[in-house]
Amino acid sequence: MNKISVYVAAEFNIAEAARQAKLMASVLGFSSVQSYYIATAASELAANVFIHADGGMFEVSALTDRPGLELVVSDHGPGIADIEKALQDGYSTAGGLGCGLPGVQRLMDEMDIDSQPGQGTVVRARKWL
Numbered sequence: 001m002n003k004i005s006v007y008v009a010a011e012f013n014i015a016e017a018a019r020q021a022k023l024m025a026s027v028l029g030f031s032s033v034q035s036y037y038i039a040t041a042a043s044e045l046a047a048n049v050f051i052h053a054d055g056g057m058f059e060v061s062a063l064t065d066r067p068g069l070e071l072v073v074s075d076h077g078p079g080i081a082d083i084e085k086a087l088q089d090g091y092s093t094a095g096g097l098g099c100g101l102p103g104v105q106r107l108m109d110e111m112d113i114d115s116q117p118g119q120g121t122v123v124r125a126r127k128w129l
Contacts, residue, residue: 067129
């Protein structure tokens, strides 16, 4: 179990992404609490792809260079116009609470966002064991 992919096209895919992330975290030896943090981050990332981009790919991978895992979501949606603003608590373009990306950033150890307006977004979040 090195990599699991879930195409996020419906709400039930969000739950599947979270379930797969939690499962991989547990298999890799993360504590129960850390596994739930990872599952929560996965759920937030998958929900963003569903809500903002009408779907995209979610992947969870075991890292080999250093013990840990990586969550990656990618889409061909509208992109994030202002990444800095999107990482601020309370900022939302969809009428939500505005805690998704800031929450992922707090739950995971590292996060990178590559977004091109009109072309899509790739978010990578890593958690070290």
